[in-house]
Amino acid sequence: MFIFDAHLDLAMNALEWNRDLRWSVEDIRQAEKGLKDKPDRGKNTVSLPAMRKGNIGLCMATQIARYVKKDNPIPGWNSPQQAWAQTQGQLAWYKAMEYEGEMSQITDLNSLNKHLDLWENGDSLKKPVGYILSLEGADSIFDIGYLEKSYEQGLRAIGPAHYGPGTYAQGTNAKGGIGNIGKNLLAEIARLNLILDATHLCDESFWESLNYYDGPLWASHNNCRSLVNHNRQFTDEQIKELINRGAVIGLALDAWMMVPNWKRGVSDPKRMKVTLNTMLDHLDHICQLAGNAKHVGIGTDLDGGFGREQAPYDLDTIADLQNIPKLLTNRGYTSNQIEGIMHKNFLDFIKSAWGK
Numbered sequence: 001m002f003i004f005d006a007h008l009d010l011a012m013n014a015l016e017w018n019r020d021l022r023w024s025v026e027d028i029r030q031a032e033k034g035l036k037d038k039p040d041r042g043k044n045t046v047s048l049p050a051m052r053k054g055n056i057g058l059c060m061a062t063q064i065a066r067y068v069k070k071d072n073p074i075p076g077w078n079s080p081q082q083a084w085a086q087t088q089g090q091l092a093w094y095k096a097m098e099y100e101g102e103m104s105q106i107t108d109l110n111s112l113n114k115h116l117d118l119w120e121n122g123d124s125l126k127k128p129v130g131y132i133l134s135l136e137g138a139d140s141i142f143d144i145g146y147l148e149k150s151y152e153q154g155l156r157a158i159g160p161a162h163y164g165p166g167t168y169a170q171g172t173n174a175k176g177g178i179g180n181i182g183k184n185l186l187a188e189i190a191r192l193n194l195i196l197d198a199t200h201l202c203d204e205s206f207w208e209s210l211n212y213y214d215g216p217l218w219a220s221h222n223n224c225r226s227l228v229n230h231n232r233q234f235t236d237e238q239i240k241e242l243i244n245r246g247a248v249i250g251l252a253l254d255a256w257m258m259v260p261n262w263k264r265g266v267s268d269p270k271r272m273k274v275t276l277n278t279m280l281d282h283l284d285h286i287c288q289l290a291g292n293a294k295h296v297g298i299g300t301d302l303d304g305g306f307g308r309e310q311a312p313y314d315l316d317t318i319a320d321l322q323n324i325p326k327l328l329t330n331r332g333y334t335s336n337q338i339e340g341i342m343h344k345n346f347l348d349f350i351k352s353a354w355g356k
Helices: 010-016 025-031 048-053 080-099 109-121 145-152 179-192 203-212 236-244 276-290 318-330 335-354
Strands: 004-008 058-063 103-105 129-136 155-159 195-197 249-251 296-298
Touching (some): 004 296, 004 335, 010 058, 048 129, 048 318, 058 080, 058 109, 080 103, 080 129, 103 109, 109 129, 109 335, 145 155, 145 179, 179 203, 203 236, 236 276, 249 276, 276 296, 296 335, 318 335
Parallel strands (some): 004 058, 155 195, 249 296
8 A cells, every 4th residue: 555654854864874775774774783873773664665665655754953052952953054054965865866766856736646646557666755845843944034945945844843942932842832933934834835743842832833823734743642641742632623623643653652651772662562553552542532534644753763672563664564554454444544544644635735
Protein backbone atom coordinates (compact mmCIF):
# COMPACT_ATOMS: atom_id res chain seq x y z
CA MET A 1 0.00 0.00 0.00
CA PHE A 2 1.18 3.53 -0.78
CA ILE A 3 2.36 5.35 2.37
CA PHE A 4 2.58 9.05 3.16
CA ASP A 5 4.91 9.84 6.09
CA ALA A 6 4.13 13.25 7.55
CA HIS A 7 7.50 13.79 9.23
CA LEU A 8 11.02 12.77 8.25
CA ASP A 9 14.25 14.67 9.00
CA LEU A 10 16.01 13.51 5.84
CA ALA A 11 18.31 16.49 5.22
CA MET A 12 19.29 16.65 8.88
CA ASN A 13 20.49 13.05 8.63
CA ALA A 14 22.41 13.82 5.46
CA LEU A 15 24.15 16.95 6.75
CA GLU A 16 24.50 16.50 10.51
CA TRP A 17 24.82 12.69 10.65
CA ASN A 18 26.76 12.57 7.35
CA ARG A 19 24.56 9.79 5.99
CA ASP A 20 24.32 9.21 2.26
CA LEU A 21 20.64 8.30 2.11
CA ARG A 22 21.10 6.85 -1.38
CA TRP A 23 22.78 3.91 0.34
CA SER A 24 20.87 1.02 1.84
CA VAL A 25 20.14 1.11 5.57
CA GLU A 26 22.54 -1.81 5.98
CA ASP A 27 25.38 0.02 4.22
CA ILE A 28 24.87 3.11 6.39
CA ARG A 29 24.95 0.96 9.52
CA GLN A 30 28.14 -0.71 8.37
CA ALA A 31 29.79 2.65 7.67
CA GLU A 32 28.93 3.86 11.19
CA LYS A 33 30.33 0.88 13.06
CA GLY A 34 32.51 2.08 15.91
CA LEU A 35 31.27 5.69 15.82
CA LYS A 36 30.22 6.98 19.24
CA ASP A 37 29.38 10.65 18.61
CA LYS A 38 25.62 10.01 18.57
CA PRO A 39 23.56 7.36 20.41
CA ASP A 40 21.94 6.03 17.24
CA ARG A 41 25.11 5.38 15.23
CA GLY A 42 24.77 2.13 13.30
CA LYS A 43 21.10 1.89 14.26
CA ASN A 44 19.46 4.00 11.56
CA THR A 45 16.19 2.92 9.97
CA VAL A 46 15.73 5.30 7.02
CA SER A 47 17.21 5.52 3.54
CA LEU A 48 15.75 6.31 0.15
CA PRO A 49 16.03 2.67 -1.05
CA ALA A 50 14.24 1.54 2.12
CA MET A 51 11.48 4.07 1.48
CA ARG A 52 11.03 2.73 -2.04
CA LYS A 53 11.00 -0.84 -0.77
CA GLY A 54 8.24 0.09 1.69
CA ASN A 55 6.26 2.04 -0.95
CA ILE A 56 6.70 5.23 1.07
CA GLY A 57 6.52 7.40 -2.00
CA LEU A 58 5.81 10.76 -0.41
CA CYS A 59 6.73 12.51 2.81
CA MET A 60 6.88 15.81 4.60
CA ALA A 61 10.64 16.42 4.66
CA THR A 62 11.97 18.90 7.15
CA GLN A 63 14.27 21.80 7.29
CA ILE A 64 15.31 22.05 10.93
CA ALA A 65 17.79 24.37 12.64
CA ARG A 66 17.15 25.58 16.17
CA TYR A 67 18.37 28.98 17.37
CA VAL A 68 19.28 29.03 21.08
CA LYS A 69 20.05 32.06 23.21
CA LYS A 70 23.13 32.20 25.46
CA ASP A 71 21.36 30.96 28.59
CA ASN A 72 19.64 28.06 26.80
CA PRO A 73 21.43 24.71 27.40
CA ILE A 74 19.64 22.97 24.49
CA PRO A 75 21.90 22.29 21.48
CA GLY A 76 21.38 24.68 18.61
CA TRP A 77 22.79 27.56 16.58
CA ASN A 78 23.96 30.75 18.27
CA SER A 79 22.15 33.09 15.91
CA PRO A 80 19.00 32.89 13.78
CA GLN A 81 21.14 33.83 10.76
CA GLN A 82 23.26 30.70 11.30
CA ALA A 83 20.07 28.68 11.63
CA TRP A 84 18.78 30.11 8.36
CA ALA A 85 22.05 29.18 6.64
CA GLN A 86 21.69 25.61 7.93
CA THR A 87 18.18 25.34 6.48
CA GLN A 88 19.57 26.56 3.16
CA GLY A 89 22.22 23.85 3.23
CA GLN A 90 19.48 21.31 3.84
CA LEU A 91 17.52 22.69 0.91
CA ALA A 92 20.63 22.37 -1.25
CA TRP A 93 20.83 18.67 -0.34
CA TYR A 94 17.19 18.11 -1.35
CA LYS A 95 17.90 19.86 -4.65
CA ALA A 96 20.98 17.68 -5.21
CA MET A 97 18.80 14.61 -4.65
CA GLU A 98 16.36 15.96 -7.24
CA TYR A 99 19.20 16.41 -9.71
CA GLU A 100 20.22 12.78 -9.16
CA GLY A 101 16.65 11.61 -9.75
CA GLU A 102 16.37 10.34 -6.17
CA MET A 103 13.70 12.78 -5.01
CA SER A 104 11.04 15.06 -6.44
CA GLN A 105 9.73 18.23 -4.80
CA ILE A 106 5.96 18.62 -4.58
CA THR A 107 4.62 22.17 -4.31
CA ASP A 108 1.15 22.25 -5.85
CA LEU A 109 -1.79 20.11 -6.94
CA ASN A 110 -0.35 19.54 -10.40
CA SER A 111 2.99 18.19 -9.17
CA LEU A 112 1.21 16.18 -6.46
CA ASN A 113 -1.16 14.47 -8.89
CA LYS A 114 1.64 13.73 -11.37
CA HIS A 115 3.74 12.20 -8.61
CA LEU A 116 0.92 10.03 -7.29
CA ASP A 117 0.20 8.84 -10.84
CA LEU A 118 3.87 7.94 -11.31
CA TRP A 119 3.89 5.85 -8.16
CA GLU A 120 0.64 4.14 -9.08
CA ASN A 121 1.36 3.49 -12.74
CA GLY A 122 5.05 4.09 -13.37
CA ASP A 123 7.27 1.22 -14.51
CA SER A 124 10.55 2.54 -13.15
CA LEU A 125 12.19 0.55 -10.37
CA LYS A 126 13.74 3.76 -9.11
CA LYS A 127 10.85 6.13 -8.71
CA PRO A 128 11.82 9.43 -7.05
CA VAL A 129 10.64 9.80 -3.47
CA GLY A 130 8.35 12.79 -3.33
CA TYR A 131 8.85 15.41 -0.66
CA ILE A 132 6.98 18.46 0.56
CA LEU A 133 9.08 20.91 2.55
CA SER A 134 8.19 21.55 6.19
CA LEU A 135 10.04 23.85 8.59
CA GLU A 136 10.29 22.39 12.10
CA GLY A 137 10.69 25.38 14.38
CA ALA A 138 10.50 28.89 12.93
CA ASP A 139 13.49 30.48 14.67
CA SER A 140 15.53 30.46 11.45
CA ILE A 141 13.07 33.00 9.99
CA PHE A 142 15.15 35.92 11.30
CA ASP A 143 13.10 38.44 9.35
CA ILE A 144 9.41 37.94 8.59
CA GLY A 145 10.09 38.55 4.91
CA TYR A 146 12.19 35.39 4.84
CA LEU A 147 9.07 33.29 5.26
CA GLU A 148 7.99 34.34 1.77
CA LYS A 149 11.48 33.45 0.51
CA SER A 150 10.98 30.00 2.02
CA TYR A 151 7.56 29.72 0.38
CA GLU A 152 9.13 30.55 -2.98
CA GLN A 153 11.63 27.73 -2.32
CA GLY A 154 8.73 25.30 -1.83
CA LEU A 155 7.97 25.49 1.88
CA ARG A 156 4.38 24.38 2.45
CA ALA A 157 4.11 23.65 6.20
CA ILE A 158 5.63 25.17 9.32
CA GLY A 159 5.78 24.46 13.04
CA PRO A 160 6.44 27.69 14.97
CA ALA A 161 8.32 25.95 17.81
CA HIS A 162 10.51 22.95 18.51
CA TYR A 163 12.12 22.13 21.88
CA GLY A 164 12.41 24.83 24.52
CA PRO A 165 11.75 28.56 24.27
CA GLY A 166 11.50 30.00 20.79
CA THR A 167 11.28 33.34 19.03
CA TYR A 168 7.70 33.02 17.77
CA ALA A 169 6.24 30.43 20.17
CA GLN A 170 7.24 28.23 23.08
CA GLY A 171 7.91 24.55 22.48
CA THR A 172 8.27 21.23 24.28
CA ASN A 173 9.33 21.67 27.94
CA ALA A 174 8.82 25.44 27.76
CA LYS A 175 5.97 27.66 28.88
CA GLY A 176 4.34 30.79 27.57
CA GLY A 177 2.35 32.16 24.67
CA ILE A 178 3.16 33.51 21.23
CA GLY A 179 2.94 37.26 21.81
CA ASN A 180 2.75 39.83 19.04
CA ILE A 181 5.72 38.45 17.13
CA GLY A 182 4.07 35.03 17.04
CA LYS A 183 0.80 36.57 15.84
CA ASN A 184 2.71 38.36 13.07
CA LEU A 185 4.16 35.03 11.98
CA LEU A 186 0.73 33.38 12.02
CA ALA A 187 -0.68 36.21 9.91
CA GLU A 188 2.05 35.66 7.33
CA ILE A 189 1.47 31.89 7.43
CA ALA A 190 -2.21 32.52 6.71
CA ARG A 191 -1.42 34.98 3.90
CA LEU A 192 0.84 32.44 2.20
CA ASN A 193 -1.64 29.60 2.85
CA LEU A 194 1.00 27.50 4.59
CA ILE A 195 -0.13 24.59 6.74
CA LEU A 196 0.36 25.33 10.44
CA ASP A 197 1.91 22.36 12.26
CA ALA A 198 0.84 22.38 15.92
CA THR A 199 3.42 19.74 16.87
CA HIS A 200 5.78 20.80 19.69
CA LEU A 201 3.73 23.82 20.76
CA CYS A 202 3.52 24.05 24.55
CA ASP A 203 0.01 24.26 25.96
CA GLU A 204 -0.16 28.05 26.23
CA SER A 205 1.25 28.60 22.75
CA PHE A 206 -1.03 25.88 21.34
CA TRP A 207 -4.22 27.52 22.56
CA GLU A 208 -3.12 31.05 21.77
CA SER A 209 -2.14 30.00 18.23
CA LEU A 210 -5.41 28.21 17.57
CA ASN A 211 -7.44 31.10 18.97
CA TYR A 212 -5.68 33.49 16.58
CA TYR A 213 -5.21 31.36 13.45
CA ASP A 214 -8.01 29.92 11.32
CA GLY A 215 -6.12 28.52 8.31
CA PRO A 216 -5.15 24.91 7.48
CA LEU A 217 -3.85 23.15 10.58
CA TRP A 218 -2.45 19.72 11.41
CA ALA A 219 -0.03 17.90 13.71
CA SER A 220 2.61 16.02 11.74
CA HIS A 221 3.99 13.81 14.54
CA ASN A 222 2.26 13.75 17.90
CA ASN A 223 0.88 11.17 20.33
CA CYS A 224 -1.55 11.19 23.27
CA ARG A 225 -0.90 12.59 26.75
CA SER A 226 -3.57 10.37 28.28
CA LEU A 227 -1.37 7.36 27.40
CA VAL A 228 2.05 8.98 28.06
CA ASN A 229 1.86 11.89 30.47
CA HIS A 230 4.27 14.46 29.08
CA ASN A 231 3.80 17.99 27.73
CA ARG A 232 5.19 16.83 24.35
CA GLN A 233 1.90 14.95 23.88
CA PHE A 234 -1.58 16.33 23.25
CA THR A 235 -4.29 16.27 25.89
CA ASP A 236 -7.70 14.91 24.93
CA GLU A 237 -8.99 18.50 24.93
CA GLN A 238 -6.31 19.53 22.43
CA ILE A 239 -6.98 16.50 20.25
CA LYS A 240 -10.70 17.26 20.22
CA GLU A 241 -10.01 20.84 19.17
CA LEU A 242 -7.77 19.65 16.34
CA ILE A 243 -10.49 17.25 15.24
CA ASN A 244 -13.06 20.05 15.33
CA ARG A 245 -10.75 22.11 13.11
CA GLY A 246 -10.48 19.29 10.54
CA ALA A 247 -6.86 18.50 11.35
CA VAL A 248 -5.02 15.23 10.74
CA ILE A 249 -2.62 13.96 13.41
CA GLY A 250 0.39 11.85 12.43
CA LEU A 251 1.35 9.20 14.97
CA ALA A 252 5.05 9.04 15.86
CA LEU A 253 7.34 6.07 16.50
CA ASP A 254 9.73 7.53 19.09
CA ALA A 255 9.54 5.05 21.98
CA TRP A 256 9.55 7.61 24.79
CA MET A 257 6.37 9.08 23.27
CA MET A 258 4.72 5.67 23.02
CA VAL A 259 5.10 4.16 26.49
CA PRO A 260 5.31 5.72 29.96
CA ASN A 261 8.45 5.59 32.10
CA TRP A 262 10.89 5.41 29.19
CA LYS A 263 14.44 6.41 30.19
CA ARG A 264 16.65 7.62 27.35
CA GLY A 265 19.79 5.59 26.95
CA VAL A 266 18.60 3.05 29.51
CA SER A 267 15.26 1.60 28.42
CA ASP A 268 15.14 -1.11 25.78
CA PRO A 269 12.27 -1.37 23.25
CA LYS A 270 11.88 -5.13 23.66
CA ARG A 271 11.91 -5.07 27.46
CA MET A 272 9.44 -2.17 27.42
CA LYS A 273 7.29 -4.04 24.84
CA VAL A 274 7.36 -1.18 22.33
CA THR A 275 5.97 -2.37 19.00
CA LEU A 276 4.12 -0.92 16.04
CA ASN A 277 0.96 -1.95 17.87
CA THR A 278 1.92 0.39 20.70
CA MET A 279 1.70 3.31 18.29
CA LEU A 280 -1.68 2.01 17.18
CA ASP A 281 -2.92 2.29 20.78
CA HIS A 282 -2.42 6.06 20.42
CA LEU A 283 -4.07 5.99 16.99
CA ASP A 284 -7.05 4.08 18.42
CA HIS A 285 -7.41 6.65 21.18
CA ILE A 286 -7.68 9.52 18.71
CA CYS A 287 -10.17 7.56 16.59
CA GLN A 288 -12.30 6.96 19.68
CA LEU A 289 -12.29 10.69 20.46
CA ALA A 290 -13.19 11.52 16.86
CA GLY A 291 -15.74 8.77 16.39
CA ASN A 292 -14.06 7.90 13.08
CA ALA A 293 -10.66 7.23 11.50
CA LYS A 294 -10.47 10.39 9.37
CA HIS A 295 -8.14 12.42 11.58
CA VAL A 296 -5.15 10.12 11.93
CA GLY A 297 -2.17 9.22 9.78
CA ILE A 298 1.48 8.25 9.94
CA GLY A 299 4.17 10.74 11.00
CA THR A 300 6.97 8.46 12.09
CA ASP A 301 9.82 10.87 12.94
CA LEU A 302 12.09 7.86 12.34
CA ASP A 303 15.79 8.76 12.67
CA GLY A 304 14.78 12.09 14.13
CA GLY A 305 17.73 11.92 16.50
CA PHE A 306 17.06 8.29 17.44
CA GLY A 307 17.40 4.88 15.81
CA ARG A 308 16.49 1.27 16.56
CA GLU A 309 17.53 1.78 20.18
CA GLN A 310 14.42 3.96 20.63
CA ALA A 311 12.00 2.62 18.01
CA PRO A 312 9.52 -0.30 17.93
CA TYR A 313 11.50 -3.52 18.22
CA ASP A 314 9.47 -5.11 15.41
CA LEU A 315 10.65 -2.41 12.99
CA ASP A 316 14.06 -2.89 11.38
CA THR A 317 13.76 -0.26 8.64
CA ILE A 318 11.12 2.22 7.55
CA ALA A 319 10.01 -0.36 4.94
CA ASP A 320 8.40 -2.29 7.81
CA LEU A 321 5.64 0.32 7.92
CA GLN A 322 4.02 -2.02 5.40
CA ASN A 323 3.16 -4.26 8.36
CA ILE A 324 0.77 -1.64 9.75
CA PRO A 325 -2.21 -2.41 7.45
CA LYS A 326 -2.38 -6.00 8.71
CA LEU A 327 -2.18 -4.81 12.32
CA LEU A 328 -5.02 -2.39 11.63
CA THR A 329 -7.06 -5.16 10.02
CA ASN A 330 -6.57 -7.24 13.16
CA ARG A 331 -7.99 -4.35 15.17
CA GLY A 332 -11.13 -4.25 13.02
CA TYR A 333 -10.37 -1.31 10.76
CA THR A 334 -11.94 -1.48 7.29
CA SER A 335 -9.97 -1.32 4.06
CA ASN A 336 -11.17 2.24 3.43
CA GLN A 337 -10.15 3.32 6.91
CA ILE A 338 -6.72 1.73 6.50
CA GLU A 339 -6.21 3.47 3.17
CA GLY A 340 -7.06 6.74 4.90
CA ILE A 341 -4.62 6.14 7.72
CA MET A 342 -1.75 5.10 5.46
CA HIS A 343 -2.04 8.04 3.06
CA LYS A 344 -5.46 9.31 2.06
CA ASN A 345 -6.33 11.37 5.15
CA PHE A 346 -3.22 13.52 4.82
CA LEU A 347 -3.41 13.68 1.02
CA ASP A 348 -7.06 14.76 1.09
CA PHE A 349 -6.11 17.43 3.62
CA ILE A 350 -3.30 18.73 1.38
CA LYS A 351 -5.50 18.74 -1.70
CA SER A 352 -8.16 20.70 0.16
CA ALA A 353 -5.63 23.22 1.51
CA TRP A 354 -3.98 23.71 -1.88
CA GLY A 355 -7.26 23.83 -3.74
CA LYS A 356 -8.12 27.20 -2.27
